[in-house]
Structures are given as structure tokens and as C-alpha cells.
Amino acid sequence: MLRKARVSDIKQIQELINAFARQDLMLPRSLNELYEGIRDFWVAQERGKIIGCCALHISWADLAEIKSLAVRKEQQKKGIGQELVQACLQEAMALGARKVFVLTYKPAYFQAFGFKKVQHDDLPHKVWAECINCPKFPNCQEIALLKTL
Ligand SMILES: CC(C)(COP(=O)(O)OP(=O)(O)OC[C@H]1O[C@@H](n2cnc3c(N)ncnc32)[C@H](O)[C@@H]1OP(=O)(O)O)[C@@H](O)C(=O)NCCC(=O)NCCS
Numbered sequence: 001m002l003r004k005a006r007v008s009d010i011k012q013i014q015e016l017i018n019a020f021a022r023q024d025l026m027l028p029r030s031l032n033e034l035y036e037g038i039r040d041f042w043v044a045q046e047r048g049k050i051i052g053c054c055a056l057h058i059s060w061a062d063l064a065e066i067k068s069l070a071v072r073k074e075q076q077k078k079g080i081g082q083e084l085v086q087a088c089l090q091e092a093m094a095l096g097a098r099k100v101f102v103l104t105y106k107p108a109y110f111q112a113f114g115f116k117k118v119q120h121d122d123l124p125h126k127v128w129a130e131c132i133n134c135p136k137f138p139n140c141q142e143i144a145l146l147k148t149l
């Protein structure tokens with residue numbers, strides 16, 4: 001089942017994300033960031049347990065970001081990631097955000113949704129303001145991709 005996140009999901013969302021972050025597959029998220037950004041999050045739930053999450057964050061007038069996509073190892077390759085990304089793209093459309101970007105270590109996964117690689121400089125400066133708080137800053141290995149809706 002796919003739905004928007006609730007405050008009671010946040011600890012499970014953090015465990016999911018930070019387990020992958022410890023393997024250097026994605027960036028870690030603090031509880032503070034997650035509670036403050038809760039309205040960005042979609043979750044996939046199975047038997048009361050959070051098995052996947054993905055966030056859509058509005059950056060600017062016509063720009064949104066997909067972030068923190070994760071699906072539990074045992075539940076991968078069943079299309080749950082795809083459903084989460086589609087939910088975020090539909091939400092972006094409903095909100096009137098014409099462009100969606102993602103910063104990822106998995107460009108091929110997002111290219112399958114029609115995202116195209118762009119240079120970091122092609123995204124507005126505001127996007128990079130957050131980077132100063134990133135544990136990887138300034139050695140960013142993430143690839144930027146953009147999709148026009
Ligand atoms: C990236 C990630 C979210 C994908 O989640 P997922 O639920 O496995 O994604 P999907 O099931 O939609 O697609 C995964 C693959 O399974 C395939 N697949 C989907 N449904 C399938 C099915 N029923 N049978 C067989 N294969 C299937 C997809 O075609 C896709 O193939 P690909 O590996 O060639 O791209 C997941 O691997 C993950 O959490 N990774 C760790 C964290 C991470 O890297 N996050 C991304 C950072 S931006």
C-alpha cells in the first residue's frame with residue numbers, strides 16, 4: 001500500500017534510509033530533517049511495516065526534487081521503487097512543478113523514467129545551498145538528472 005507518511009512512520013523511515021546510508025548507497029537523514037520534511041514523504045507499507053519511502057521536495061517555482069528513495073532489501077525488484085517514483089511525479093504534476101530533478105548514485109534507474117543527465121551547474125544555485133550540510137561536501141559523487149513533465 002502506498003500513502004503519504006505520518007509522524008509515526010518517521011523512525012522506520014530513518015532506519016530504512018540510514019541502513020543504506022551506512023553502505024554509502026544514499027545520504028543519511030536526521031530525525032529533525034525527517035520530521036520537518038514529513039509532508040514530502042510517500043511510504044510503501046506492508047503488514048503495518050514501512051518497506052519503502054521516497055520524498056518530493058519543492059525547490060522553486062517550477063522545480064521539484066525527488067530524494068530519499070529506498071526500498072527494503074527483501075522487497076526490492078517488485079516494482080515498489082517504481083510506484084514510489086511515479087507517486088512523486090504525479091504529485092509534482094498536481095502541484096504544478098514542471099521540472100523534477102534527482103541527485104543520485106543510480107542514474108540508470110532514473111533514466112528509465114525519462115530523466116536525463118544534466119550538469120550540476122544546470123540546476124539553480126539554491127539547490128546547492130543545502131549541500132553545505134551534507135557529510136560528503138565538497139566531494140559530491142552524485143549525478144544530477146532532470147525530467148520535464
Ligand atoms: C533503488 C531502489 C529504491 C529500487 O527499488 P526497487 O523497489 O527494487 O525498484 P523496482 O522494483 O521499481 O526496480 C528495480 C529493478 O527490478 C525490476 N523489476 C521491477 N519489478 C519486477 C518484477 N516484478 N520482476 C522482476 N524484476 C522487476 C525493474 O525493472 C528494475 O530493473 P533494473 O535493476 O534493471 O533497473 C532500491 O534498490 C534501493 O532501495 N536501493 C538502495 C538505496 C538506493 O540506492 N536508493 C537510490 C538513491 S537515489
